[in-house]
Amino acid sequence: MDRIITKYLRQRRENGPWELSPKPSKSLYDSFIVIPAYSEFESLPKTLNCISEQSFKLLENTLVVVVVNNKKEIDKPDFQNNQDTLTYLQNTKFKFEVSVIDASSQGLVLPEKFAGVGLARKIGMDLCLPLSNPDSFLCCTDADTLLSPNYLNTIHKYFANHKCQSAVVGFEHQKSDNPEIESAIRAYENFLKTTAEKTRQAGSPYGYHAIGSTIVCSAKAYIAVGGMSRKKATEDFYFLQELAKYSKVHTIEDILVFPSSRPSNRIYLGTGFRMNQAQSGYDLKQLNYSDDAFVILKKWLKLGQNSFKSSLEFVLEKANNIHIDFKDFLIQEGISNVWGGIQKSSPTEIHFQKQFHRWFDALKTIRLLKIFSQNNTIE
Secondary structure (H helix, E strand, C coil), rough: HHHHHHHHHHCCCCCCCCCCCCCCCCCCCCEEEEEEEECCCCCHHHHHHHCCCCCCHHHCCCCEEEEECCCCCHHHHHHHHHHHHHHHHCCCCCCCEEEEECCCCCCCCCCCCCCCCCHHHHHHHHHHHHHHHHHHHHHECCCEECCCCHHHHHHHHHHHCCCCCEEEEEEECCCCHHHHHHHHHHHHHHHHHHHHHHHHHCCCCCCCCCCHHHHHEHEEEEEEEECCCCCCCCCHHHHHHHHHHHHHHEEEEEEEEECCCCCCCCCCCCCCHHHHHHHCCCCCCHHHCCHHHHHHHHHHHHHCCCCCCCCCCHHHHHHHHHHHCHHHHCCCHCCCHHHHHHHHCCHHHHHHHHHHHHHHHHHHHHHHHHHHHHHCCCC
């Protein structure tokens, strides 16, 4: 096993009673597809059927890992659904290799504090690492998501051609039979794609869509950022933010995944949550950030990343020219506490630019877009 993998497993892996069953047949795989499953007995077979349509040659060296998970306190129907899923996985023969992680049965449930999709993803990805080399692919998807037959082939070719460490793949939500939901999902999809594109055009390294079922990274990158976030929601956002700080997150434009468009009340953010909002009368077009906010972002990134030798006072003075409230925004974001340190720790301008973007990260970018889309006064 590679040294960096051994070190991560010793220091950062998710410890617990979980294991892969049946035991994988090989000691090393080129790629993994990790699928958290919570009450997905109806949907999961469709996802697995999509995997059977992948290149047979690539599937020979791919391990599919399904993490059937729940916490101790769970509604009886959901628990039974998970148990039915486990039975289905144990009794079904697939055209590819599947290992199951039981994080549902007695003594194996997720701890209450962190129980959720983030921890389920992390457990699955961590258990893949002993079977990986640094260049192995870790692919995230969901148990209600469909995959293009070209999913694995496109990912392998793109990573080989671009020598990248992480990427998100193109997506399109599944069509809904409910006209209201169908309209809402297209509005939400447009928001996600437009925000990513405009953020990228503004010069930010965080210009990608943060959808868990679209993420792919190398084992090396996964280890470098400390593994998947254990957050119950937005785990994909924070994981991608760390990947972007480590190495550019590429966008594979091909539409390779088709997430569900169904409403859900499991978490307080994400597609299901937004569809619930739409059903309650919320206009999802209100999520869109203003063009003015993206102009402000672009001007700030140009100023900030080109201020290697500029004093804090100079930067704040120039910030006033971007927007009357922008100086106050930067102060609230803590620029006074970090600017000198960023400059002192940067031996070159290129290093400074990387450090600048590590500080002004995806979360700060979203806060900027929200605040200056609302035309609020900074208080």
